[in-house]
Amino acid sequence: xxxxxxxxxxxxxxxxxxxxxxxxxxxxxxxxxxxxxxxxxxxxxxxxxxxxxxxxxxxxxxxxxxxxxxxxxxxxxxxxxxxxxxxxxxxxxxxxxxxxxxxxxxxxxxxxxxxxxxxxxxxxxxxxxxxxxxxxxxxxxxxxxxxxxxxxxxxxxxxxxxxxxxxxxxxxxxxxxxxxxxxxxxxxxxxxxxxxxxxxxxxxxxxxxxxxxxxxxxxxxxxxxxxxxxxxxxxxxxxxxxxxxxxxxxxxxx
Amino acid sequence: xxxxxxxxxxxxxxxxxxxxxxxxxxxxxxxxxxxxxxxxxxxxxxxxxxxxxxxxxxxxxxxxxxxxxxxxxxxxxxxxxxxxxxxxxxxxxxxxxxxxxxxxxxxxxxxxxxxxxxxxxxxxxxxxxxxxxxxxxxxxxxxxxxxxxxxxxxxxxxxxxxxxxxxxxxxxxxxxxxxxxxxxxxxxxxxxxxxxxxxxxxxxxxxxxxxxxxxxxxxxxxxxxxxxxxxxxxxxxxxxxxxxxxxxxxxxxxxxxxxxxxxxxxxxxxxxxxxxxxxxxxxxxxxxxxxxxxxxxxxxxxxxxxxxxxxxxxxxxxxxxxxxxxxxxxxxxxxxxxxxxxxxxxxxxxxxxxxxxxxx
Numbered sequence: 001x002x003x004x005x006x007x008x009x010x011x012x013x014x015x016x017x018x019x020x021x022x023x024x025x026x027x028x029x030x031x032x033x034x035x036x037x038x039x040x041x042x043x044x045x046x047x048x049x050x051x052x053x054x055x056x057x058x059x060x061x062x063x064x065x066x067x068x069x070x071x072x073x074x075x076x077x078x079x080x081x082x083x084x085x086x087x088x089x090x091x092x093x094x095x096x097x098x099x100x101x102x103x104x105x106x107x108x109x110x111x112x113x114x115x116x117x118x119x120x121x122x123x124x125x126x127x128x129x130x131x132x133x134x135x136x137x138x139x140x141x142x143x144x145x146x147x148x149x150x151x152x153x154x155x156x157x158x159x160x161x162x163x164x165x166x167x168x169x170x171x172x173x174x175x176x177x178x179x180x181x182x183x184x185x186x187x188x189x190x191x192x193x194x195x196x197x198x199x200x201x202x203x204x205x206x207x208x209x210x211x212x213x214x215x216x217x218x219x220x221x222x223x224x225x226x227x228x229x230x231x232x233x234x235x236x237x238x239x240x241x242x243x244x245x246x247x248x249x250x251x252x253x254x
Numbered sequence: 255x256x257x258x259x260x261x262x263x264x265x266x267x268x269x270x271x272x273x274x275x276x277x278x279x280x281x282x283x284x285x286x287x288x289x290x291x292x293x294x295x296x297x298x299x300x301x302x303x304x305x306x307x308x309x310x311x312x313x314x315x316x317x318x319x320x321x322x323x324x325x326x327x328x329x330x331x332x333x334x335x336x337x338x339x340x341x342x343x344x345x346x347x348x349x350x351x352x353x354x355x356x357x358x359x360x361x362x363x364x365x366x367x368x369x370x371x372x373x374x375x376x377x378x379x380x381x382x383x384x385x386x387x388x389x390x391x392x393x394x395x396x397x398x399x400x401x402x403x404x405x406x407x408x409x410x411x412x413x414x415x416x417x418x419x420x421x422x423x424x425x426x427x428x429x430x431x432x433x434x435x436x437x438x439x440x441x442x443x444x445x446x447x448x449x450x451x452x453x454x455x456x457x458x459x460x461x462x463x464x465x466x467x468x469x470x471x472x473x474x475x476x477x478x479x480x481x482x483x484x485x486x487x488x489x490x491x492x493x494x495x496x497x498x499x500x501x502x503x504x505x506x507x508x509x510x511x512x513x514x515x516x517x518x519x520x521x522x523x524x525x526x527x528x529x530x531x532x533x534x535x536x537x538x539x540x541x542x543x544x545x546x547x548x549x550x551x552x553x554x555x556x557x558x559x560x561x562x563x564x565x566x567x568x569x570x571x572x573x574x575x576x577x578x579x580x581x582x583x584x585x586x587x588x589x590x591x592x593x594x595x596x597x598x599x600x601x602x603x604x605x606x607x608x609x610x611x612x613x614x
């Protein structure tokens with residue numbers, strides 16, 4: 001299962017004269033965990049914003065052959081494009097089960113909305129199992145640990161049947177064990193979906209990426225497998241040129 | 255205890271207790287005059303239930319509920335004036351206040367309000383429809399927070415000013431001196447008690463509707479929109495539609511309350527629906543606790559009662575007391591009166607000696 005789920009062609013995002021993204025082509029395949037890396041301001045998150053309809057752009061985004069440009073945010077979401085945010089955004093005053101139930105229900109009619117939920121849908125209980133929150137069904141999302149919130153947000157996309165997942169820094173602030181769990185979760189869900197991960201963490205990228213695209217200044221600097229990208233002299237130069245020595249050392253060592 | 259209150263049985267028990275209190279106890283212990291006042295407070299409480307839904311659950315600070323309250327009130331008042339005129343001078347007669355102003359011909363837009371059925375339908379449909387249209391226009395453009403609050407307040411101000419300019423709606427003085435309410439003489443104490451019962455029944459009904467909405471999936475979705483509208487949109491919902499429903503329900507409740515207010519109080523004028531009354535509605539909800547089901551009811555009743563009692567004793571002191579009350583609640587009790595039990599519980603737990611943690 002390696003078919004293309006999402007095709008971005010020549011995406012340009014212009015913020016009043018400043019080109020945040022300047023002509024990016026990107027293909028996301030089912031079965032792959034595709035990392036988008038690059039220094040701050042490279043346009044990674046803006047690209048995600050464009051694809052999900054938050055900011056306007058020129059170019060074209062095709063999901064299974066259907067053009068998404070110009071559609072509203074919630075229409076794009078219903079086409080199966082799910083995204084997370086840099087800071088985990090869950091409904092803090094609702095329980096884990098309620099969060100997932102809402103995420104599962106964007107297609108519900110008024111009648112089922114106006115009634116009380118009798119039992120949790122099977123998809124919700126399955127997803128709680130999958131993201132490791134089965135014991136927290138009735139826990140308020142607001143008091144979950146930081147990492148658990150990130151998993152819950154990913155779970156909300158799964159239960160909503162998204163098959164293109166755009167995850168914005170899913171391991172930000174996570175400890176070592178949580179990172180490993182998240183890595184396994186990403187591969188688990190990528191089995192039948194296309195997963196794109198915006199990330200700064202090079203170790204995590206190296207351990208989990210099926211494919212890597214390096215963005216710099218709004219354009220693609222390099223793309224390919226982890227080894228191909230790490231060996232690319234342009235990539236090394238960009239990372240050595242940044243003031244972030246950790247990242248620079250990481251890239252150089254790779 | 256709180257588990258019991260959340261259960262189905264608990265809800266029924268609560269409603270039964272409230273019904274006994276409203277329908278049996280209150281008429282026994284209150285004089286006719288006090289009962290009339292209580293009916294007026296209940297009208298405010300009905301508005302408050304709607305605000306609790308739109309603001310407490312949906313996060314929309316509806317600072318202009320006077321608009322919908324006023325619509326319901328004026329629609330009802332027009333019918334009552336028409337009915338009175340018809341009773342005195344036959345069908346098509348001009349209401350007394352227009353005669354005094356020298357209007358000989360009944361304005362065309364008054365004519366349908368001779369029909370009780372049309373009036374009731376208008377009270378239910380017109381404000382709700384206005385709220386839906388306005389809500390769509392506002393929420394689709396993602397106007398929210400303080401901007402929405404200012405907009406709705408400006409609307410209340412504009413509506414009151416508009417009404418002052420309408421001579422055929424009584425202008426500054428509004429509409430008053432109603433004699434009959436759907437054929438029942440309003441000055442008869444028995445009928446006044448009936449009006450109280452109707453108001454009390456409507457209050458129970460709107461609380462029941464609000465309870466169902468809160469417990470439904472829609473209620474959860476509304477809280478989700480309040481806390482993180484973007485997240486909801488990125489899950490595939492049109493969040494504007496979700497907000498419009500709560501806003502329209504709040505408008506409907508306010509309209510019904512306004513329609514009951516007119517026969518209960520006997521007058522409606524722009525002074526009862528402008529910016530200041532709209533803030534009073536919000537004040538009651540804030541003081542009672544906007545997030546809970548009964549907080550808005552308790553708050554609205556308490557504020558109205560305090561206003562009446564204090565104004566009787568110290569006519570000029572109420573404004574200061576009102577401001578003080580607001581400051582105290584916001585600063586010390588942001589959850590309102592209805593958060594006191596939970597607060598007390600937390601303090602009790604805090605004062606209890608720490609239990610020794612069992613090692614797992």
